[in-house]
Amino acid sequence: MSRGRGTIARAWSRYRKNPGAMIALGFLVLLGLVALFAEAIMPHDPNKQDLVNAFQKPSGDHWLGTDDLGRDMASRLISASRVSLRISFQVVGSALLFAIPIGLIAGYFGGKIDNFLMRIMDGLMSFPALILALAVAGILGPGITNAALALTVVFVPSFSRLMRGQTLAVRQETFVEASHSIGTPSRRIIVRHVLPNAISPVVVQTSLALGGALLAEAGLSFLGLGVQPPDASWGSMLRRSYDFIFTEAWMMLIPGLAIALTVLSFNTVGDGLRDALGIAGVSRRERKERRGLTTVVRGANGNGDATAAAAAASPTPTLPPPVLTEAIRERNAKRTDESIDASRPLLSVEGLEVSFQTPRGLLKVVEDVNFAIFPGETLGLVGESGSGKTVTSLSIMRLLPSPPARVTAGRVMLEGRDVLSLSFREVRELRGPTMAMIFQDPMTSLNPAFTIGNQIGEAVRWHEPINRKQATKRAAELLDLVGIPTTRLGAYPHELSGGMRQRAMIAIALACNPKLLICDEPTTALDVTIQAQILELMKSLRDELGMAMLFVTHDLGVVADICDRVAVMYAGQIVEQAEATALFHNPQHPYTEGLLKAMPQDTKPGEALYVIPGRVPSPGEHDIGCRFANRCAYAKVECGQQPIALGTADDEAHLSRCIRVHELTLGKAP
Amino acid sequence: MLTMIARRLLVLIPLLLVVSFAIFGLVVLVPGDAAITLAGGPDATPERIEQVRQELGLDDPFLVQYGRWLKGAVQFDFGNSLQSSAPVTEEIRDRLPVTLSVVGAALFVAMLIAIPAGIMAGLRPGGILDRLALIGSSIGISVPGFWMAMILITVFAIQRSWFPAIGYVPFGEDPVEWAKHLVLPGLALGALASASQTRQLRGALLDVLDSNYIRTGWAKGGAPRWVIGKHALKNAAIPAVTVLGLQTGALLGSGVIIEQIFSIPGLGTYLVRAIQSQDLPVIQGVTVLFVLMNVTINLLVDITYGYLNPKVRVS
Numbered sequence: 006m007s008r009g010r011g012t013i014a015r016a017w018s019r020y021r022k023n024p025g026a027m028i029a030l031g032f033l034v035l036l037g038l039v040a041l042f043a044e045a046i047m048p049h050d051p052n053k054q055d056l057v058n059a060f061q062k063p064s065g066d067h068w069l070g071t072d073d074l075g076r077d078m079a080s081r082l083i084s085a086s087r088v089s090l091r092i093s094f095q096v097v098g099s100a101l102l103f104a105i106p107i108g109l110i111a112g113y114f115g116g117k118i119d120n121f122l123m124r125i126m127d128g129l130m131s132f133p134a135l136i137l138a139l140a141v142a143g144i145l146g147p148g149i150t151n152a153a154l155a156l157t158v159v160f161v162p163s164f165s166r167l168m169r170g171q172t173l174a175v176r177q178e179t180f181v182e183a184s185h186s187i188g189t190p191s192r193r194i195i196v197r198h199v200l201p202n203a204i205s206p207v208v209v210q211t212s213l214a215l216g217g218a219l220l221a222e223a224g225l226s227f228l229g230l231g232v233q234p235p236d237a238s239w240g241s242m243l244r245r246s247y248d249f250i251f252t253e254a255w256m257m258l259i260p261g262l263a264i265a266l267t268v269l270s271f272n273t274v275g276d277g278l279r280d281a282l283g284i285a286g287v288s289r290r291e292r293k294e295r296r297g298l299t300t301v302v303r304g305a306n307g308n309g310d311a312t313a314a315a316a317a318a319s320p321t322p323t324l325p326p327p328v329l330t331e332a333i334r335e336r337n338a339k340r341t342d343e344s345i346d347a348s349r350p351l352l353s354v355e356g357l358e359v360s361f362q363t364p365r366g367l368l369k370v371v372e373d374v375n376f377a378i379f380p381g382e383t384l385g386l387v388g389e390s391g392s393g394k395t396v397t398s399l400s401i402m403r404l405l406p407s408p409p410a411r412v413t414a415g416r417v418m419l420e421g422r423d424v425l426s427l428s429f430r431e432v433r434e435l436r437g438p439t440m441a442m443i444f445q446d447p448m449t450s451l452n453p454a455f456t457i458g459n460q461i462g463e464a465v466r467w468h469e470p471i472n473r474k475q476a477t478k479r480a481a482e483l484l485d486l487v488g489i490p491t492t493r494l495g496a497y498p499h500e501l502s503g504g505m506r507q508r509a510m511i512a513i514a515l516a517c518n519p520k521l522l523i524c525d526e527p528t529t530a531l532d533v534t535i536q537a538q539i540l541e542l543m544k545s546l547r548d549e550l551g552m553a554m555l556f557v558t559h560d561l562g563v564v565a566d567i568c569d570r571v572a573v574m575y576a577g578q579i580v581e582q583a584e585a586t587a588l589f590h591n592p593q594h595p596y597t598e599g600l601l602k603a604m605p606q607d608t609k610p611g612e613a614l615y616v617i618p619g620r621v622p623s624p625g626e627h628d629i630g631c632r633f634a635n636r637c638a639y640a641k642v643e644c645g646q647q648p649i650a651l652g653t654a655d656d657e658a659h660l661s662r663c664i665r666v667h668e669l670t671l672g673k674a675p
Numbered sequence: 676m677l678t679m680i681a682r683r684l685l686v687l688i689p690l691l692l693v694v695s696f697a698i699f700g701l702v703v704l705v706p707g708d709a710a711i712t713l714a715g716g717p718d719a720t721p722e723r724i725e726q727v728r729q730e731l732g733l734d735d736p737f738l739v740q741y742g743r744w745l746k747g748a749v750q751f752d753f754g755n756s757l758q759s760s761a762p763v764t765e766e767i768r769d770r771l772p773v774t775l776s777v778v779g780a781a782l783f784v785a786m787l788i789a790i791p792a793g794i795m796a797g798l799r800p801g802g803i804l805d806r807l808a809l810i811g812s813s814i815g816i817s818v819p820g821f822w823m824a825m826i827l828i829t830v831f832a833i834q835r836s837w838f839p840a841i842g843y844v845p846f847g848e849d850p851v852e853w854a855k856h857l858v859l860p861g862l863a864l865g866a867l868a869s870a871s872q873t874r875q876l877r878g879a880l881l882d883v884l885d886s887n888y889i890r891t892g893w894a895k896g897g898a899p900r901w902v903i904g905k906h907a908l909k910n911a912a913i914p915a916v917t918v919l920g921l922q923t924g925a926l927l928g929s930g931v932i933i934e935q936i937f938s939i940p941g942l943g944t945y946l947v948r949a950i951q952s953q954d955l956p957v958i959q960g961v962t963v964l965f966v967l968m969n970v971t972i973n974l975l976v977d978i979t980y981g982y983l984n985p986k987v988r989v990s
Binding site: 128133135136139141145243247254264297404444449453 | 689690693694698701702704705706798813814816817818819822825828829833884885886887888889890891892893894895896897898899901902903923924925926927928929931932935936946947950951953955958962965966968970973983984985986
């Protein structure tokens with residue numbers, strides 16, 4: 006019970022903050038009072054005729070003028086408001102009276118009852134709304150009661166459907182199933198559990214329907230089927246003014262305005278309720294400027310000492326020298342069409358800082374990230390979820406959506422150009438031929454409305470001057486390359502398995518033979534058996550095409566398999582960077598040691614799996630010093646006192662962000 | 676695709692049965708002795724009452740009456756008008772093109788406004804155009820169409836005579852006049868329909884632009900005209916088209932009032948006249964036709980939906 010009241014209180018406090026909705030509610034309350042106390046407010050008898058004073062313009066006595074029979078318009082408007090509002094409430098109220106039980110019964114019991122009831126509702130819904138009301142009202146004869154009855158029939162089906170849908174959803178909740186299984190009578194479950202939980206959308210819909218009913222009543226009255234003279238509703242007043250449209254056009258303004266404002270208020274209240282009750286709908290969103298290009302505002306987060314101290318701690322980012330293994334050399338040899346300088350980084354990320362706009366202000370999620378990728382090299386970016394790996398990789402492509410994201414410091418140098426300083430056009434030309442990306446979720450990364458052949462082919466066509474036919478040919482070659490039969494060119498994404506879709510994504514990324522391929526957890530969303538296949542495919546394609554790779558993953562096993570060098574991220578920073586073999590055999594940061602210990606491959610049967618205690622701090626949660634300190638077995642007081650820079654550990658190719666690195670002996674075994 | 680259409684048509688059969696039963700059942704709602712009421716009330720001559728009773732077969736059991744009516748209805752025979760004694764079907768045939776013209780004009784206007792407005796608003800949420808579109812659509816949803824029609828007549832037909840205030844000219848007679856007569860009704864009906872259409876398109880576009888496959892589009896190095904123009908719009912059209920189907924139902928209904936205001940001799944004015952004289956066969960016949968139009972439009976919407984969303988074609 007208290008839960009229900011809490012919900013209402015919370016909804017109300019949210020609703021109160023919406024000025025538009027509050028104004029609308031105020032207007033409706035005022036209107037309600039006017040309708041209730043119409044007799045006291047009306048300056049004249051609304052039905053008293055005064056033919057001498059017909060068609061008077063507004064004056065002190067008749068402040069909205071008089072109509073064709075000399076009746077006071079203001080008084081008629083007030084008395085009509087009572088009629089119009091009463092019918093709206095009556096129609097929606099009686100519709101709910103029918104619809105709630107129908108919806109509850111259909112949704113709760115399902116089966117034949119559901120089928121029967123819903124077929125009837127479908128039938129009623131296939132009538133154009135007003136036509137059904139017209140037919141019923143027409144047969145019953147004109148009059149206010151008949152009009153209300155006719156309109157009720159119109160509103161029952163949509164409410165029933167809504168109620169049924171809600172009931173179905175709530176019914177499948179665990180607590181309702183549990184209640185059912187311990188033998189609680191259905192009626193009790195419906196009244197105690199289903200109804201309160203299903204009612205929110207109905208409340209919203211009620212507000213919208215009140216406006217709809219008002220409009221519909223006005224329509225019926227306009228056609229002469231609703232209120233009969235001398236009584237008036239706003240609709241019948243409009244009808245009357247229509248007769249004098251050529252001579253006294255002003256007469257139609259006020260009743261029309263009354264209808265429009267009232268319906269607008271009902272709708273605004275409904276929208277406000279929807280937002281307040283947290284029901285998804287088409288709602289306002291923050292302003293978005295540029296699609297497909299992350300905003301860069303360097304220095305936007307230069308707030309005070311912390312940043313300055315961090316900058317002081319790492320004056321010039323130390324980038325380890327290239328490691329030219331045989332494998333990398335072989336890969337570079339594959340790229341015959343370009344001259345490769347293996348000693349210069351293809352990509353270098355320098356002091357990258359990314360912040361998110363939140364209600365609490367700008368929040369740094371990635372900070373002081375430095376690394377380089379040399380031609381042909383594969384760098385693994387490892388860390389738990391929330392460590393900033395994906396944000397970093399998307400920043401390189403400038404694909405993080407702005408807002409909320411923006412780059413607040415640093416450079417991303419790709420072939421000597423700072424991607425963060427380029428225009429949309431320039432970045433667009435890099436995406437595809439120079440850098441390409443494969444995403445985590447193949448199920449949603451392909452457009453469901455186009456064939457994969459189309460989506461692969463266009464990736465080529467957007468960069469190279471080839472025609473449709475040639476594009477299809479290239480798409481076929483690419484499909485073949487990633488191991489999909491070329492007969493599947495015309496397949497839509499939903500016709501392919503997850504693994505196949507990821508292969509198609511790889512084909513898209515490789516379409517323009519990129520120099521750098523960024524892979525953001527490309528196997529995480531796939532079955533384990535498929536993971537191995539995709540990984541194997543990516544490895545062989547890399548060696549065949551010779552591109553450099555940034556491989557983002559949380560799986561150290563994958564890293565060992567595919568990467569030349571590894572950077573470990575923790576809470577938005579790189580904490581260790583080294584050649585893959587060095588990192589595995591000789592970790593130089595306590596966090597890396599913890600990750601290695603937690604690898605299931607190294608756990609003996611019967612032994613408990615190692616888990617690093619605690620959890621990753623959220624952005625903005627961590628202190629000035631080492632972010633891992635509160636989970637670290639080796640932490641001392643000074644670890645938390647100052648920002649710690651990424652410095653060299655045992656050799657210049659091995660970096661660690663730990664001030665105790667030279668005193669500790671770390672390793673896999675405890 | 677063909678199986679999908681066939682399946683949709685099959686589902687329609689029970690639906691139309693329910694509908695036909697409801698429509699025929701209207702006769703039960705006739706107050707008092709149906710024969711007397713339909714013949715024109717207590718003042719009607721006994722001969723006239725007897726004639727109506729015979730013509731509608733009101734003495735037979737209800738189900739027999741329904742069976743007979745349904746048999747006629749499936750052959751588009753709804754009997755004769757009690758008013759003019761002419762076959763209802765013939766009278767409908769004369770008026771159907773008129774109503775289709777009005778509804779078509781309204782849909783045209785609605786699309787003409789909603790597509791650019793919805794796209795502009797969806798591309799720059801929070802921007803000036805977006806705010807204008809939101810305000811405009813809020814007003815559009817709240818304003819009664821017939822009031823809008825009266826204002827249009829006052830401004831564009833009476834104050835300055837750009838367009839005729841009332842009437843209708845068949846297309847075959849004079850296409851230019853036909854179009855001119857449809858401008859104001861089309862605007863009155865279509866401007867309001869465009870309001871919710873604009874909102875729908877905006878919302879759908881916002882959701883689609885946030886989706887992963889649009890990110891893929893940017894990652895491929897797509898320009899806005901490809902990523903938004905090709906990828907986003909096709910997907911954003913799916914919910915917009917669905918709402919279009921629902922909208923058309925409302926459009927057919929409010930069209931009745933609009934026809935009345937502009938004195939357009941379509942099905943709407945025919946229905947209103949029949950209602951005023953309680954001409955049961957006409958009310959039934961026209962209602963059936965309106966339902967059929969609504970159902971047909973929704974079927975067309977489903978087919979479009981199948982084109983836009985390949986997933987629907989198979990499942």
